[in-house]
Every structure is written in structure tokens, then in C-alpha cells.
Amino acid sequence: MAAPIDRTTKPPLWLLVELTYRCPLHCVFCSNPVDYARHGEELDTASWKRVLAEARALGAVQLGFSGGEPLLRPDLEELVAHARGLGFYTNLITSGVGLTSARAKALRTAGLDHVQLSFQDSTRELNDFLSSTKTFELKSRVAAIIKAEGYPMVLNCVMHRFNLQHVDRIIGMAEQMGADFLELANTQYYGWAWLNRAALMPTATELREAEAVVDAHRDRLAGRMKILWVSPDYADEKPKPCMAGWGAVFMVVAPDGVAMPCHSARMLPGPALPNLRDVSVRAAWHDSEAFNRYRGDAWMGSTCSSCDERHRDFGGCRCQAFLVTGNAAATDPVCPKSPDRGRIDDMLDAAATRHANDATVQLLRFVPGARRGADMLFRSDENSLDCSAAGTAGTAPC
Amino acid sequence: MITPDARPRMSPLYRMQFEPTQDSWVLLYPEGMVRLNAPAAEILQRCDGKRTVDEIVAELEVVFAQTPLHDDVVVFLSQALQRSWLQ
Numbered sequence: 001m002a003a004p005i006d007r008t009t010k011p012p013l014w015l016l017v018e019l020t021y022r023c024p025l026h027c028v029f030c031s032n033p034v035d036y037a038r039h040g041e042e043l044d045t046a047s048w049k050r051v052l053a054e055a056r057a058l059g060a061v062q063l064g065f066s067g068g069e070p071l072l073r074p075d076l077e078e079l080v081a082h083a084r085g086l087g088f089y090t091n092l093i094t095s096g097v098g099l100t101s102a103r104a105k106a107l108r109t110a111g112l113d114h115v116q117l118s119f120q121d122s123t124r125e126l127n128d129f130l131s132s133t134k135t136f137e138l139k140s141r142v143a144a145i146i147k148a149e150g151y152p153m154v155l156n157c158v159m160h161r162f163n164l165q166h167v168d169r170i171i172g173m174a175e176q177m178g179a180d181f182l183e184l185a186n187t188q189y190y191g192w193a194w195l196n197r198a199a200l201m202p203t204a205t206e207l208r209e210a211e212a213v214v215d216a217h218r219d220r221l222a223g224r225m226k227i228l229w230v231s232p233d234y235a236d237e238k239p240k241p242c243m244a245g246w247g248a249v250f251m252v253v254a255p256d257g258v259a260m261p262c263h264s265a266r267m268l269p270g271p272a273l274p275n276l277r278d279v280s281v282r283a284a285w286h287d288s289e290a291f292n293r294y295r296g297d298a299w300m301g302s303t304c305s306s307c308d309e310r311h312r313d314f315g316g317c318r319c320q321a322f323l324v325t326g327n328a329a330a331t332d333p334v335c336p337k338s339p340d341r342g343r344i345d346d347m348l349d350a351a352a353t354r355h356a357n358d359a360t361v362q363l364l365r366f367v368p369g370a371r372r373g374a375d376m377l378f379r380s381d382e383n384s385l386d387c388s389a390a391g392t393a394g395t396a397p398c
Numbered sequence: 399m400i401t402p403d404a405r406p407r408m409s410p411l412y413r414m415q416f417e418p419t420q421d422s423w424v425l426l427y428p429e430g431m432v433r434l435n436a437p438a439a440e441i442l443q444r445c446d447g448k449r450t451v452d453e454i455v456a457e458l459e460v461v462f463a464q465t466p467l468h469d470d471v472v473v474f475l476s477q478a479l480q481r482s483w484l485q
Contacts, residue, residue: 011419013431058419059417059419059420061417061424061426061431062426062429062430062431064429087415089413089426089427089431091428091429113413113426113428114427114428114429116428116429150410152410152411152427152428154428154429180411180428181428223482
């Protein structure tokens with residue numbers, strides 16, 4: 001089913017390198033693959049440098065260092081310096097664990113442009129519960145270190161049923177820390193978040209109320225802190241322009257060198273994704289079956305190909321289509337035109353019912369080393385191995 | 399709002415560079431990019447916190463061999479300020 005290869009394809013502008021899947025946190029909504037613990041070895045320093053150079057030569061200009069926790073790579077400073085020398089704008093996407101003052105300084109010297117720090121909530125209790133670590137105080141200290149080094153700082157908080165009612169305090173916390181941007185990233189249901197979707201999913205009403213709070217603050221904070229509200233596409237009933245189109249501007253490289261059109265593409269059925277140990281970034285981007293599979297609109301069914309929105313939403317998300325309908329080429333099921341929209345509505349209805357039966361969210365108790373809690377599965381090596389062994393990775397709760 | 403003796407400078411949130419593959423100047427910021435047209439790039443390159451608005455206008459009138467450019471430049475600078483590109 002390989003699509004014809006289009007030599008007019010524009011180069012990637014955005015390269016996200018997931019340097020490692022190792023992570024000190026165990027977040028229940030992690031977007032890493034559920035079977036990450038079974039993936040191969042991480043690329044070495046020289047290989048990452050080659051990947052960066054090839055992507056830059058092709059035209060990539062934004063570079064995200066992500067993971068897992070990228071600070072666990074002792075060669076991070078070396079890779080940042082290399083990337084900066086190539087002319088990339090370098091973003092570090094981190095939990096903050098390991099970002100000492102000395103390291104923040106060394107990364108600054110290496111040329112790091114920006115740090116995005118994750119928080120799970122404005123309260124210690126929920127932050128520590130959702131990540132299954134005691135990291136709230138540490139993250140607060142790290143935010144001060146980032147500002148002291150003069151970095152632009154983005155705070156990122158994944159939003160869901162447990163923290164949406166705290167949105168006011170989360171904004172206040174970001175403001176107090178001097179964040180330049182606050183990204184309120186409504187949970188997208190892939191990876192671990194897909195496994196935990198029943199527990200995480202808010203009701204449409206909760207989302208609307210939270211968004212109204214955001215809008216009020218946005219006006220007040222104009223010129224000081226920008227707030228990005230990532231659309232909760234299930235409730236908004238509007239397909240997101242996922243990755244700005246498949247193979248259009250974005251490439252993700254997994255720790256083992258696999259090149260992907262998005263974070264989750266590895267779980268889709270079809271021929272293997274290209275590995276940058278074996279092929280160049282150029283070959284992966286232009287010539288691989290995977291990057292051409294849903295490029296453009298030739299792959300679209302009639303619902304999408306006859307729709308005026310197709311050049312704005314690019315047919316939505318292939319991974320969501322696969323997870324919800326079993327067909328990766330289906331119209332994104334969040335779209336009201338999708339014959340599978342009912343499946344999304346069922347999930348939202350279940351969230352409303354669950355909420356009605358359980359009006360107050362139970363007080364969450366942090367348990368060190370917990371594998372499960374509040375009907376959720378934490379992201380850990382043990383759980384990853386169990387889930388992938390059961391053959392349910394990505395598709396069903398295990 | 400923008401006085402002739404103001405000395406605009408780029409916000410530290412933004413980095414400006416020429417991208418050969420796009421054949422244009424771009425503004426880079428956390429996880430984003432703005433592609434600049436040629437006049438915008440000429441103006442922003444001169445926003446170094448040292449030159450005054452009047453000096454920038456005078457230089458651009460030479461570069462583009464065109465006068466008067468004062469109003470066009472001030473309109474652009476106001477927009478850039480509003481978008482936080484400048485401080």
C-alpha cells in the first residue's frame with residue numbers, strides 16, 4: 001500500500017529526539033509507548049550527533065530533547081552544544097529531576113535555548129501521586145534555577161479529571177514562578193493515558209468550566225505569560241491537525257533510533273518504521289513507506305476527501321483512529337462526520353456517569369513504588385513488561 | 399507609543415537567524431517559528447537596543463532607496479512590540 005513518493009515533499013522543520021525512555025517519574029498519562037521497556041538499546045553519542053547533523057542539513061530548525069528524562073543522558077550537554085553549533089533552536093523537555101544549578105549553567109554554556117518543565121498539579125499531593133514520586137518541592141526549586149539562568153521557561157501541565165478544578169491555582173503557580181508560557185495540555189489518549197482513560201477522562205462540563213477560567217486569566221496576563229490550552233478533542237468534537245499533517249513538518253526519533261511521524265506511530269499496523277541506525281534521515285523522511293503512508297490526502301476515505309476541512313485538520317489523528325476504530329486510515333473518530341463518533345460519546349458518557357456516582361474525587365494517597373492506584377496503572381518498567389507480555393500494548397487495559 | 403528616540407531591542411525569548419533551506423529569515427522561540435519577509439527582517443536586524451527608531455528609519459531609507467519610511471517602520475515596530483518580539 002506504499003503511496004507514490006512525492007519529491008515535492010517539504011523538509012521536516014521539527015525534530016524531537018527521545019534520548020531515553022528511562023525516567024524517574026511514573027506518570028499515569030505518559031505518552032511513551034506502553035511496551036517501551038521491550039525496545040532496543042539507546043543510540044550512542046556519535047549516532048545522535050549524526051542524526052542531528054543529517055536532520056539539520058535537510059532543514060530542521062526546531063529541536064526538542066525529550067524522553068523519558070533526557071537529563072539521564074550524561075552526554076546531553078555534548079549533544080546540545082553540537083545541535084547549537086549546527087544552528088538548531090534547542091528545547092529541553094524535562095521533569096526537572098537532575099537539573100541542578102551546575103547542570104543548568106553547563107547547558108546554558110552549551111547553548112541550550114529553552115527549558116520546558118513539567119508539573120502534574122499545583123498541589124504536592126496530586127503532583128506526587130500522579131507521578132508516583134516525591135518531586136513537587138524539587139520541581140519548584142528547579143523552576144527557580146531555570147529562571148536564575150535566564151532561560152525562557154515553559155511550564156507544562158497535563159490536564160485531566162483530577163486537576164481540571166485546580167486550573168486557577170495552576171495558572172497562579174506558573175505566574176508566581178515567572179513562566180513565560182504555560183501549556184495546559186489536556187490529556188490526549190495514547191500510550192499510558194489510553195490505558196488509564198476511564199479514570200482520567202473529565203466530563204465535557206468540567207472542561208468548559210476550566211476553559212472559561214483560562215480565558216479570564218488570559219486577558220489579565222496578556223503581555224506577561226501566554227497560556228496555551230491544548231484542545232480536548234474528544235469533547236470539542238473537532239479533529240486536531242495532528243502533527244500539522246503526517247510527515248509534513250515533524251519527525252520523532254525514539255531512543256533506539258526508530259524514526260516516527262508522531263510519538264505513537266510505532267503501535268500502528270503496517271511495515272516496520274525506518275531505523276536511523278540503518279538509513280539516513282533523508283531516506284527515512286522522503287523514501288520510507290511509513291512516512292509516506294498518510295502523507296497528503298491520497299489515503300483518505302470519502303468522508304475526509306470530500307470535506308472542506310481536510311487541508312486544515314489533515315484528517316485528524318491516525319493513532320486515535322486506530323485505537324478507537326481499529327482502522328488507522330479511518331476518519332478521526334472525534335469528528336462528528338465519523339461513523340464511529342458514537343464510541344467517543346460513549347466514553348464521555350461513561351465519564352459523566354462515573355462522575356455522578358463518585359462526586360468527590362477520592363483523596364489520593366502517595367505510595368512509593370505503587371504499580372496501581374485509583375484504578376490506574378503507573379508507567380513503570382514492570383508494568384510495561386507485563387502489559388507488552390500480555391500482548392495488549394496500546395490497545396486494551398491490561 | 400513608539401517615540402523617535404526609543405531604542406528597541408529583541409526580546410530574549412526570540413532568536414533570529416537566516417535559514418538557507420527556507421531562503422528566509424526566521425524568528426525562533428520555544429517550540430515555534432515565524433518566517434519573516436524581507437522588510438521585517440531588515441527592521442528587526444537593526445533592533446539591537448543601540449540604534450534609535452530615527453536611526454533605523456534613516457538606514458532603511460538608504461537600503462530600500464525609498465522615502466519616507468517612518469510610518470511603515472513604526473507600524474511594524476508597534477506590531478512587533480505587541481507580539482512581544484521586541485522590548
